[in-house]
Amino acid sequence: MAEATTIPDSGRKYDLGFARWVYENVNGGDKLSMCMQCGACSGSCPIGTEMDHGPRKLFMMIRAGMKDEVLSSNTMYNCTSCYRCVVRCPRGVPVTYILQDLGRVAARAGYPQATATDNARFAKAFYWSTRAFGRTDERLFTFKYYLSFGIGKAIKMAMANMPIALSLLKTKRMHIGAPHKIKGTAELRKILDKAEEIEKAKQGF
Ligand code: SF4
Numbered sequence: 001m002a003e004a005t006t007i008p009d010s011g012r013k014y015d016l017g018f019a020r021w022v023y024e025n026v027n028g029g030d031k032l033s034m035c036m037q038c039g040a041c042s043g044s045c046p047i048g049t050e051m052d053h054g055p056r057k058l059f060m061m062i063r064a065g066m067k068d069e070v071l072s073s074n075t076m077y078n079c080t081s082c083y084r085c086v087v088r089c090p091r092g093v094p095v096t097y098i099l100q101d102l103g104r105v106a107a108r109a110g111y112p113q114a115t116a117t118d119n120a121r122f123a124k125a126f127y128w129s130t131r132a133f134g135r136t137d138e139r140l141f142t143f144k145y146y147l148s149f150g151i152g153k154a155i156k157m158a159m160a161n162m163p164i165a166l167s168l169l170k171t172k173r174m175h176i177g178a179p180h181k182i183k184g185t186a187e188l189r190k191i192l193d194k195a196e197e198i199e200k201a202k203q204g205f
């Protein structure tokens with residue numbers, strides 16, 4: 001896990017200091033020097049077509065010092081952590097860990113791709129439901145996600161997806177009534193608060 005270190009900014013488009021910073025501060029970044037650019041990771045990735053740069057290209061861009069392009073990429077947020085790339089990498093590069101930590105670095109640095117994408121909105125709504133109920137309530141967390149676009153768009157999105165909701169209700173995959181909760185949600189929140197506190201201290205927020 002990266003420590004509280006400021007990302008260097010030379011103001012140059014190709015900033016080799018960024019590659020050094022990634023090697024030294026990003027989880028798994030020290031293994032990037034092992035990458036031989038074979039492309040097995042990108043070729044194995046089931047979600048590669050949804051990424052603006054596959055992992056192989058992103059690693060090349062890190063080496064080239066393309067800080068802004070790397071940290072503005074949607075690659076880290078579209079990765080599903082399936083680990084196919086890790087299993088297939090012939091050089092043992094922990095691709096998934098590197099992507100996860102780069103996403104965290106970009107979020108901390110305020111890159112909009114990290115905070116304003118659909119994935120980021122969805123993750124926030126998911127966390128909200130988990131924190132509130134100890135589980136996902138499909139109805140509430142979906143509507144919370146829709147609401148992140150504003151009330152007008154939320155209603156339109158809800159109406160557009162109504163047939164799916166009705167099918168889920170019909171097949172008893174979604175229930176009507178109060179949200180189901182796990183026992184001990186108060187204890188769960190204390191655990192999450194503590195985890196957040198530890199993470200903030202580690203990251204120097
Ligand atoms: S599979 Fe491994 S060695 Fe090949 S490009 Fe991806 S990270 Fe580099």
Ligand code: SF4
Nearest residue numbers: 045079080082083085
């Ligand atoms: S872990 Fe991420 S980058 Fe690797 S194959 Fe799966 S989705 Fe693609």
